[in-house]
Amino acid sequence: MLTLVLNSGSSSVKFALLDPRSSEVRLSGLIERLGSDAASATLKTGGEKKQVTLKDGTYASAFGLIAGELDALNVRQEVQAVGHRVVHGGEKFSGSVLLTPEVMAALRECIPLAPLHNPPNIAGIEAAQLAFPNLPQVGVFDTAFHQTMPPVAYRYAVPESWYTQHGVRRYGFHGTSHQYVAQEAARMLGxxxxxxxxxxxxxxxxxxxxxxxxxxxxxxxxxxxxxxxxxxxxxxxxxxxxxxxxxxxxxxxxxxxxxxxxxxxxxxxxxxxxxxxxxxxxxxxxxxxxxxxxxxxxxxxxxxxxxxxxxxxxxxxxxxxxxxxxxxxxxxxxxxxxxxxxxxxxxxxxxxxxxxxxxxxxxxxxxxxxxxxxxxxxxxxxxxxxxxxxxxxxx
CATH class of the missing domain: 3.30.420.40 (ATPase, nucleotide binding domain)
Structure with missing residues (x-):
């Protein structure tokens, strides 16, 4: 029951293949300098590290490399889903979601809120959907955990139209980390x-x-x-x-x-x-x-x-x-x-x-x-x- 986790940036893709039940990481890596002729990847598996040069600097090449590594490890058939880190879900997403065409359209509507982060997130998702067409793909948002904040915490004292027409409010970030460590802290405290x-x-x-x-x-x-x-x-x-x-x-x-x-x-x-x-x-x-x-x-x-x-x-x-x-x-x-x-x-x-x-x-x-x-x-x-x-x- 392996899950492939992807974090797509403007010039890099960070990824990990892991078992969410045992926390075991089977493969991880960082693909850097996407968009250039010098694109390369650092891959880690079984305690070993290796460097690989990509044939080009496209997302398609990056995900082709990942798929090839899954085949080399003979684990592609064990991968059950792909999870994507998405920076900004605005008010549209208060939790993780399956990445349907309707959700992808809503993500594009959130681009003005995160113009540097959401476009590469979306490009990475689209490339992953082509590379792994038979796997369900899920978006996990940095902002979703904070959608439980009450209005007194998330509203700014600015004109109402700024909020209603442009979405100006406090969203919060690092939500995935805050959610995880809160759960772990409860476990450690008993x-x-x-x-x-x-x-x-x-x-x-x-x-x-x-x-x-x-x-x-x-x-x-x-x-x-x-x-x-x-x-x-x-x-x-x-x-x-x-x-x-x-x-x-x-x-x-x-x-x-x-x-x-x-x-x-x-x-x-x-x-x-x-x-x-x-x-x-x-x-x-x-x-x-x-x-x-x-x-x-x-x-x-x-x-x-x-x-x-x-x-x-x-x-x-x-x-x-x-x-x-x-x-x-x-x-x-x-x-x-x-x-x-x-x-x-x-x-x-x-x-x-x-x-x-x-x-x-x-x-x-x-x-x-x-x-x-x-x-x-x-x-x-x-x-x-x-x-x-x-x-x-x-x-």
Missing amino acids: KPLEDLNLVTAHLGNGCSATAVRGGHSVDSSMGFTPLEGLVMGTRSGDVDPGLHDFMARQAGLTLTQIMTALNKESGLLGVSGLTNDMRELEAASARGHERAALALDLFIYRLAKTVAALSVPLGRLDALVFTGGIGENSELVRARTLGHLGLLGFKLDEHANQRAVRGQGGLITIPGSTPALVVNTNEELMIARETMRLVALNP
């Missing part, structure tokens, strides 16, 4: 998910935090786009909207230049002037680099402030979950974040926190504390599980 109020913090180059009540998202830090919210690797997070007009008048920047700066030249990179890599920033800060130290301080302070704010819709906070590349590996970020959150009852277990790196998760607080824990996210597995759930419901 409590029913429906009885838990959690804040999940997905921290990587992109960062978001979500209030999860009874397994459902009720608020999240990202908004209309992934730019809102926390300080990130190269994204600014929250800024005053008036900044756009100010920089246009004072610095003569165009709207495109301002948005490029906020998305690609800000965040940890912009403040530190060094890098968006948290490991390098921690090392530079330890050496006394003042801007690296400030970038760390900003990142941690804004994270702690957001966790506290997301406790409001929960009423009580049963646990804080750290995940993502930074959340799973930076003991410093976790320790200092909890240090800001004593008012919520967090008390760090220093030894447990130091152990929770490089794939090791678990509780990082002492007995009697509000629990904080590290959960390793697995978006591919969550997509595979959602895919097989949909297929089982639609035999």
Whole structure:
């Protein structure tokens, strides 16, 4: 009962073949530089890695390569379905769906909400449907998990017509990761998910935090786009909207230049002037680099402030979950974040926190504390599980 999980980007395809029941990964890979003559793939199977050059840089060639690898491993007949990561489903999709012609038409209507992400997602789906015409294909949306947010959480205080005519509202992202780690946190805590109020913090180059009540998202830090919210690797997070007009008048920047700066030249990179890599920033800060130290301080302070704010819709906070590349590996970020959150009852277990790196998760607080824990996210597995759930419901 294998599932092929695909994440199609503008110049890359990330994929994994796995068993959603056992979590075993049989094949995985990354195909890069699509759209160019230098397209290539890195494939991993059975603990071995190999590099392959594509005959051309098309999606068709990429999925032909994947199909060939399935044949080489003699597993194509075991593949039951294909699951696709789709960035934006707008208000149209509150859960995963079978990718019918009607759904594909609705996805195209969502392109204005995610003009950089949805077109390659759609192109990848269409290529996969041609490569695997006999398999059911399922779309799993980054935004779907957050469709349970109430209007008080997702509406902006802007003219009504902006929302009704243009869909301007808070959507939230990283939903697949937040959903997965909430489920895993409940399992690790030994409590029913429906009885838990959690804040999940997905921290990587992109960062978001979500209030999860009874397994459902009720608020999240990202908004209309992934730019809102926390300080990130190269994204600014929250800024005053008036900044756009100010920089246009004072610095003569165009709207495109301002948005490029906020998305690609800000965040940890912009403040530190060094890098968006948290490991390098921690090392530079330890050496006394003042801007690296400030970038760390900003990142941690804004994270702690957001966790506290997301406790409001929960009423009580049963646990804080750290995940993502930074959340799973930076003991410093976790320790200092909890240090800001004593008012919520967090008390760090220093030894447990130091152990929770490089794939090791678990509780990082002492007995009697509000629990904080590290959960390793697995978006591919969550997509595979959602895919097989949909297929089982639609035999």
